[in-house]
Amino acid sequence: MESVSRRTLLVGSGAFAAAGLLGACDTAADSGGGGAKSGARTLTWWDHSPNLKPINLKTFTEFEKRPDGAKVQYTLQQTSKMGQALQLAKQSHQLPDITTAAGLDGLPLSSLVEGGWFQPLQLESEALARLKPNLYDGFHRIDGKLYTFPLFHTRTHSTALWFNTELAEKAGLDPAAPPRTFDDFRAAARKMQDASGGGNGWICNLGMTPRLGAQVDDLAESCGFLGAGGQLFRTGEFAYHDPAFLTAIEFLQSMAKDKLMAPGSNTMDDKEARARFATGRIGYYLDGPWCAGVINETLKAFSPKLGGTGLLTPDAGTKPAVYVPPTNGMYHITATAKDAALASKLLSMATTEEYYVGIAKGMARPPLDLKAIDKAGVLPAYKAVVDSFQTEAFLAPSRLLKNPAVSAVQAKSKPITPGLGEIVQGVFSGDVTDLKAELIKLSDAANKQQDANIAAATKAGAKVSRDDFVFPDWTPHVDYGPEKYK
Template sequence: MTPVNRRTFLATAGAAAVAGLTGCSDSGGSGGTGGGGQKLVWWDHTPNIRPANEKAFAKFAKESGGMRVEYTHHQTSKLGRALTLAKQSNQLPDVHSTAGLGLPLPALVKEGWFQPIELGEEALGRLPKDVLVEGIHTLDGKVYTVPITATKQYWAANFFNRELVEKAGLDPANPPKTYDEFRVACKAVKEKGGGRATGWIFGLGQPARVAEQVGFMAQAAGFEGTGGGANHAGQLFRTGEFAYDSDPYLTVIEFLLSLQKDGLMFTGSQTLDDQVARVRWATGVAGYFFDGPWCPGSTEKDAKQFLDKLDVGPMLVPEADTPVTAYRAPQGGFYFLSAASKKADAATKLLAYQTTKEYYADICKGMGPPPLDPSVVADSEAHPAWKKVVGWFDRDVFVEPVPVVRNPEVQKVVQLAKDVKPNLGEIVSGMFSGDVTDIRGALKKLTDASEKERARALAAAKKAGAKVDESDWAFVNWQPRKDYTKDMYTG
């Protein structure tokens, strides 16, 4: 998710600015502290989960005597700013997702964002054992959020246009798996795909998503550290050191740049965010598009006519004998109860629906991130491509260690750390535009700047009394292609 530097916002920003950031609202309003009247105000960035939520909203309205939910959707890249402005002007919704805030749970609670939710034994008892992690879902034993989707997923699957692939003489049942196979497939699509299609389209206008995809692909290329699903990518698990300039990152970026050099990338990619790129791809301008599991659901919403042509292959790897590998931190919660809400009891009742098997099954209808309970996927009516990519995740994705889980004091360093600019996504976008020509040199500068900024924030936190040191980022007992489990934090 896109991190936002909250220090950039003016304390004088008010309601008009918040209203200007609103995506769409079911009832025409954009919020207000505690919702006001017989309603709960809900802000969200996850349209794929909207079908499940709307069903829960209807059930809640019936069981709560008619209290409605005022829903507002925000684009992922804009939600963090909207929330920051809303907090400054005392207009936070009752319940909201947190894309863009860019801080761990302990820091957000300390800054007064959330209040605990009292779900009760029945709702908590429906959750899988050990799924709630201190520092991610709970603090001091109090529950602040629950996961509703699975940890195991990556966001760089190789979705493709079946029609163009077949016209190119390729076998849709055997999509490219390696870099070389992908390059050959892209050339075939360009040469035989009807004259207007190129091989691949890339959303370079959304640097945060670029960084996520490069990070996941770097893991698949052998990087043994944080990647696409982390707020702070590029850190080796065993040592905690930053290593953006390592060979796996360089391998991925050079491969992607070679597609542009060979004329296989859609020429307008530089200005496209992922949503626009996906819709353009669905019009037939390119054969392939890297995306997360939400691709079928988003396509159904924005380009439904394309669904019959949509298919997917796994994330690419450099060599044929390399297994697809990705790592992600334990999935956090999507939704939180605002500290400003005066309707905690009602909101908690609504959030409790999100621990049910019925809710997990409804998540499948939106075809976004896979639900927490994967047993509901097989019997769902979801698109075959969604089922296919979700099925690969359990085999190919592993749980990574999280410093703040082992030592909550780490969050004090995170709070003090400033964003390093240019970041990975901006650097990669600059490489495609030609503004950045020394690839390894730019990545080395990012590595050094990231290390320097963490050291500065660490020293400041220790000076203020934080009990933390560099070893808190190092997990010497981490093993490749293994889940990092709770017991390993004390190992």
């Protein structure tokens, strides 16, 4: 099928149905996808997160029973196909009433609003009161109007350390005291491998380059990189060749050189790597908080053996840290939805304690209200990982909060190839022989693209400059909160 770019919509009202992208459709009353009863008010809802399906179906059932409610026709899309399905649906005037924005090329909310995708929410006053401290201009509000809201807590990352507690005990390690430094990790992985009976100390999803790039970025920040996404906060310059990135990549590479990495890691995605990890013969795996939820759902026999902790650091004297932006919104009401008030009533139910407990039960990204975790009966490993996030994830400076016009620059950004993930993958395959030189090329390309995008946005009328990307007052290990922009 022809791919869809961020600027091009596929044409043809018949293309949407023919594409077969509707996915598996469920309703609250009939999870087999029977559809709404004739004559009943119905809302259509598209999603890409299977972790949220149980709480969403429960919420839909409750909403249908309300006098002011309606039936909900629910479609769970494949994440990789969601963007194209939305593009085709928009072109053929078949958008759902409520949807996520997954796959829309990472466009900022302002661009999606300007492009006619979404309309403002009309949330109930109680819901707005609960959300107020976590709503940000540019991320959730455009021109004072609310278009979406966060479901998940800001403090999270994709590089928690998950491990096999049973194998750790067999290796003479204390599962209650997992390794926290690179050297301790290598030593523990060696002991795990020796005790595994033919297994390996560590497994990695090197074949999933976007995730690999994000994990290397997390590790670089934990190694002392003074920025995020390869961009230094205090200067606005991209610096992928910073020593922190070299340290992080060389650490991962050392696991392969020491023959502690599982064979096949070079081509594995997260699904394959996680399944191999859960066989019980692998010591460690780096992954996000969703690792616990996926294992508990699809690899349940391994759940009692799962251990978890936070981010590794290069040495005991380095405090772990990653820097994260405000959490984007999850759900939106499309511009073509005929009853935004009704859809808003349903979305208001996604701000309650019951809903947050439902999120926590899925053990993916932590819910906005962390107190819900204690009521959700989660695995101890998940609780340990989420607890670690609270001391090692910090709110990063945001160019968008400093100047909303930065969205015009963001809208012009395109992936640079090879990116960080591809470069690291090349290090492991042997295709990249001069790591620093490749990282310098990536830094140069990113800086040139940013300068070009600023110039293009300025020419088009946006009031934006490189100064909007510079935060000279930023301090490591401290939240850069909303008060900084006043």
